[in-house]
Amino acid sequence: MKRLTTCLLAASVLTAAAAVSGAFAQGALNYTASDPITYPRTIYAGEVAGVATNSKGHLFVFQRAGNPYASLGGSRIFVHGQDQLLEFDPAGKFVREIGKGNYSSLVANSVRVDAHDNIWTADRYSGMVIKFSPDGSRILMLLGRKPESINVTVAGAAGRGGGRGRGNRAPGQGGDQDVFTGVSDVAFDASGNIFVADGYGGDNRVAKFTPDGVFVASFGKTGSDDASLDNPRSIAVDAAGNVYVADHGNHRVQVLSNDLKRVVRTIGGVGDPAAVCISPGAHPYLYVSNSNPMDDLDKGGEIYRLELSGQVVGRFGTAGKAPREFASVNQLDCRQAGTLYTAETGGFRVQKVTLR
Amino acid sequence: MMSKLPPAILLALLASVAPAVTQQRATIEDSTHVQELGYKAVPNFFKLPKGEYFGETQGIATNSKGHVFVYFRDPQTRLWEFDQNGNFVKEIGKGYYGFLYAHAVRVDRHDNIWTVDEGTNMVTKFDPTGTKVLLTIGWRPEVSDGISTAGAPTGPDGNYTLCRPTDVAWDAQDDIFISDGYCNNRVVKYDKYGKFLAKIGKRERGSGEGEFNLPHSIQVDRAGNVYVADRGNARYVVLDNNLKWKTAYNNYGSAWSACISTEGPKQYLFMSNSNPNGNGPGSWAQTGQIYKAELDGTVIGKFGHAGKLAPGFQVVHMMDCRNPNTIFVGEIESWRSQKFVLGTGK
Numbered sequence: 001m002k003r004l005t006t007c008l009l010a011a012s013v014l015t016a017a018a019a020v021s022g023a024f025a026q027g028a029l030n031y032t033a034s035d036p037i038t039y040p041r042t043i044y045a046g047e048v049a050g051v052a053t054n055s056k057g058h059l060f061v062f063q064r065a066g067n068p069y070a071s072l073g074g075s076r077i078f079v080h081g082q083d084q085l086l087e088f089d090p091a092g093k094f095v096r097e098i099g100k101g102n103y104s105s106l107v108a109n110s111v112r113v114d115a116h117d118n119i120w121t122a123d124r125y126s127g128m129v130i131k132f133s134p135d136g137s138r139i140l141m142l143l144g145r146k147p148e149s150i151n152v153t154v155a156g157a158a159g160r161g162g163g164r165g166r167g168n169r170a171p172g173q174g175g176d177q178d179v180f181t182g183v184s185d186v187a188f189d190a191s192g193n194i195f196v197a198d199g200y201g202g203d204n205r206v207a208k209f210t211p212d213g214v215f216v217a218s219f220g221k222t223g224s225d226d227a228s229l230d231n232p233r234s235i236a237v238d239a240a241g242n243v244y245v246a247d248h249g250n251h252r253v254q255v256l257s258n259d260l261k262r263v264v265r266t267i268g269g270v271g272d273p274a275a276v277c278i279s280p281g282a283h284p285y286l287y288v289s290n291s292n293p294m295d296d297l298d299k300g301g302e303i304y305r306l307e308l309s310g311q312v313v314g315r316f317g318t319a320g321k322a323p324r325e326f327a328s329v330n331q332l333d334c335r336q337a338g339t340l341y342t343a344e345t346g347g348f349r350v351q352k353v354t355l356r
Numbered sequence: 357m358m359s360k361l362p363p364a365i366l367l368a369l370l371a372s373v374a375p376a377v378t379q380q381r382a383t384i385e386d387s388t389h390v391q392e393l394g395y396k397a398v399p400n401f402f403k404l405p406k407g408e409y410f411g412e413t414q415g416i417a418t419n420s421k422g423h424v425f426v427y428f429r430d431p432q433t434r435l436w437e438f439d440q441n442g443n444f445v446k447e448i449g450k451g452y453y454g455f456l457y458a459h460a461v462r463v464d465r466h467d468n469i470w471t472v473d474e475g476t477n478m479v480t481k482f483d484p485t486g487t488k489v490l491l492t493i494g495w496r497p498e499v500s501d502g503i504s505t506a507g508a509p510t511g512p513d514g515n516y517t518l519c520r521p522t523d524v525a526w527d528a529q530d531d532i533f534i535s536d537g538y539c540n541n542r543v544v545k546y547d548k549y550g551k552f553l554a555k556i557g558k559r560e561r562g563s564g565e566g567e568f569n570l571p572h573s574i575q576v577d578r579a580g581n582v583y584v585a586d587r588g589n590a591r592y593v594v595l596d597n598n599l600k601w602k603t604a605y606n607n608y609g610s611a612w613s614a615c616i617s618t619e620g621p622k623q624y625l626f627m628s629n630s631n632p633n634g635n636g637p638g639s640w641a642q643t644g645q646i647y648k649a650e651l652d653g654t655v656i657g658k659f660g661h662a663g664k665l666a667p668g669f670q671v672v673h674m675m676d677c678r679n680p681n682t683i684f685v686g687e688i689e690s691w692r693s694q695k696f697v698l699g700t701g702k
Binding site for chain 1: 432449450451452453455456487488489491492495496498514515516517549550551552
């Protein structure tokens, strides 16, 4: 009953929105799902925020683990945490942990692998993007900087104890080159340019950098108009260089030009996009997850397949923690046509989805 | 801290004056007429790893092979497995995201190990080997601006958000029942995949039918009835499988912990009248014993007493009674777990 309501709701939203995707006439896709990895006995699944594959079929899983903690300094309070970046071989066997204990670890959000098999991570609360070498042994580049200390607010106390502690600038002022307030994702175009979504801290923007990490441009401020974004949670770049932004809070995917100067098109009718990916090959598809919130298993959960034009051509799945259901998908990998990997923060798992 | 205060005050009242609670005091005093069950403590049952100590022992549970799991508060909350002879087997969940402040551990009929953590607001189902996370319920808000604990967007009493949950139990269909907790005052039922099914109680405390004041422990009998230790109200509440109110047992003291035996043809209900946190003046005289009763609330007997030294109890927080003649207790204030054999004389 509830799911029916959700469908009807989605349909009505679609009708109301001036969306590119004309009809809701997409078919349900048949699919199977399996557990593709075996954790080592000493490492537990956490909130799986990110999943990505490299060219050799290795799987990188980026998860929230351990316990964030604060240290009392002489005049400031410092915060530390534990992200885990785990590599598995194509058979799902654990290979290694990468970046263990590194300084930026706070709240894992995304892992991506570029065309040269370099591994990139985005940490939501340190506001940092890290580029690791393909074997994970070296850090090749950093974007952003972890705030030195935090301002402590006591729950229930009146007002708030200051800013977010992210340096010298309050959030929402937008646009500082590579100072991020809440990094959500990273993506690359065919030339190796880097795109970073800053979607959790209040800046709500996408920034472009050259392959060497030189800031080029920024798109977006907080809001719902065409120049704005609201909680951009995930980005992907197509072969032509267009940037697809899961503009979660605005219930749309915004497609931006490569120079971030204009909106190429707006895609609606796919719920509240939380994760996007674009499959390779002659006929690429855009996959969009209308992920359920962490605190609600009775809402959304379905994943859409679209033409890059924005036309929905299929959908599958629903919210839940049973096998084949999806529990708060935070990232999708679709390097292989017809295969998706889901990173599920609510499910504490990765699923391999094979579309029939 | 704030939400812990009212029960503490209530217990202080119980222990000192307050004619309003005379009836409860009277029933506890009546327990002097309850038969003493013979029992024997097994001294130093648990062999700890060298150089290690238990912390505040919150949870204790056995599996079908007699292994014992102890979930306790250390600088990092920890879950240890012991074999049937009390030898240390292994640590489970080291570095796990859902461990922060231990409250309860239970083992289901398939030997899956479940932890209830009131620091992360998460209930976790591990496989029987304790190496794989199979299911989580509730969620832990991300570390955010400083130490803000603003919590979940829809508030802590959403269908899928818990607020310092206390315990977990299952019926024969593997549906899941969670007592929630210190800052919600309710019981929530989920299917075996964690889909919400039903709830009773609300965020606020209450003392009427359908209300709770710190539901602290939960069990389900073979027929599917749900037993809730309603600690702040000093009563054990019985609900049907759909969480409809049936009755309450008001004469078993402070109602910290409930346990229903699962081995043997007949099930028994054990209830702990745990001595209160801080051991208020006079509290040892009125609290500390564990009652054995029929499921309908008819008392059979009692055993044990408060005391700093073993085999005394220092705030029994949880019991395991898989075998109704072998009782394990986890105590907070002694950092101690103990094994007792009933029916073997004093």
